Amino acid sequence: MVDTSAAPLDAEAAAKAAFAAAQSKQFPSDIFTAPQLRWAVIxxxxxxxxxxxxxALAGRALAGVQNRTLAKAEAFSASHGVARxxxxxxxxxxxxxxxxxxxTTPHNTHITYLRACLAAGKHVLCEKSITLNFAELDEARELARAHGVVLMDATTILHMPLYRQLVARAKAGDFGRMNLAQVSFGSFKPYDVHTRFYNRSLAGGAMLDIGVYALSIMRIFMESAPTEVVSLGNTCETGVDVAGGLVCRNAEGQLGVISLTMHSKQPKRAVISFxxxxxxxxxxxxxxxxxIVWTEDGRVEEVGAGEEAYALCYEMADLERAVAGDQDAARLIDYAADVMRIMTDARAAWGVVYPEEE
Structure with missing residues (x-):
């Protein structure tokens, strides 16, 4: 019998559906709990x-917008009620x-904006991939320390309430020892050297675009960062990676098995085994x-926390909490650094080098 159920929506369509579903709901009072900051977007x-x-769902608005093209910034301001x-x-x-x-600009421009904003004393939330490589992230973290501001990675895995709840239960010992994370992410991106996915000059490739998600979910459930990584990657004629597999192991012997591709649609699926x-x-x-499927009796526990529609609000709320002194929120950048080191080393092994790195 053929399964005629609909396949999952792509990321942009799924986000639109989530926003639409949230329109009629009251915005949760437990998301923005720290003093409100005045935000600009680049x-x-x-x-x-x-x-x-x-x-807008929270009754808030951005205070400013800057873009390479002024007309686009003005249109954005008019559309979203941005003051400046x-x-x-x-x-x-x-x-x-x-x-x-x-x-929110392309990967390869992030370090330029990070340098300027952090040096100006602005707290920064930076879209994934936060930088091109580990050296750039290390530089940005040092700038943030020097100027007394918070730097935070916007990878959604680090901020969704579901993961905060599950990781807390894992750390409390509810699940026993974590042994293995199996994580896949597959997208079908039509081959076009002019798009950011395959363009080396736009820091294209699977690793920085989708690998960051897979490695992040693996890392948050591990007790420590991997110390051993073996990998294989396929590249295309432009020199960027289009598919890859990684096996990671940390000092505790916990394993992560990651599969990525931009040539085939596959489930965005994670199985964390304890x-x-x-x-x-x-x-x-x-x-x-x-x-959660319990080993002893096969019982299935359904767990829910947060809402997809508020994903980007969770990111901003975490930065505001970190600015207010929440050390758990401030330490999220450590996970990002561990992931960035893995991605940097894997790309080096695959020979994927961007113009800014030459």
């Missing part, structure tokens, strides 16, 4: 628009009316539901 693409729409439009990065950075900046159970998470980048 970039006017899909993610920036999603952020503005997420904030900046004609340059320098103008934004010099505005004392902005406390925090959300960077002594007492395994956890299944589908569509894991912004997941708000999971299944």
């Amino acid at each position: 970039g006017c693409g899909v993610i920036a628009n999603q952020m503005a729409e997420s904030l 439009v900046y004609g340059s990065l320098e103008e934004l950075c010099s505005d004392p009316g902005i406390d925090a900046v959300y960077i 002594d007492k159970c395994y956890i299944e998470i589908d569509q894991y980048p912004r997941a708000d539901r999971a299944r």
Whole structure:
């Protein structure tokens, strides 16, 4: 019998559906709990628009916007009720009316904006992949320390309430020892050297675009960062990676098995195996539901926390908490650094080098 049920929506369509479903709901009072910051966004693409729409659900709005093309920034401002439009990065950075900046531009531009914003004393939430490589992230973290501001990675895995709940239970020993994470992420991206997915000059490739999600969910359930990684990667004629497999092991002997591809659609699926159970998470980048299957009796426990529609609000809320002194939120950047080291080393092994790294 053929299964005629619909396949999962792509990320952009899924986000739109989640926003639509949330329109009639009251915004939760437990998301934004720290003092509110005045935010500006750099970039006017899909993610920036999603952020503005997420904030609107909370009755909030961005305070400023800057974009390489001024006309796009003005259109974005008009669409989302953004108070200030900046004609340059320098103008934004010099505005004392902005406390925090959300960077949503392409990967290879992040370090330029990070340097300027952090040096100007702005807290920064930066879209994935936070930098091109570990050296850039290390530089940005040092800048944040030197200027007394918070730097945070916007990878949704680090911020969704579902993971906060599951990791807390894992650390409390509810599940027993974590043994293995099996994580897949497959997208079908038509081959076009001009798109960011395959363009080396736009830091294309599977690792920075989708690998960051898979490695992040593996890392948050591990007791420590992997110390051993073996991998294979396939590249295309432009020199970027289009598929890859990684096996990671840490000092505790916990394993992670990661599969990535931009040539084939496959489930965004994570299975985290423990002594007492395994956890299944589908569509894991912004997941708000999971299944725990208990080993002893096969009992299935359905778990839910948070909502997909508020994914980008959770990111901003975590940065505001970190600024207010929440050390758990501030330490999320450590997970990002562990993931970035793995990605940097794997790309080096595959010979994937971007122009900025030559």
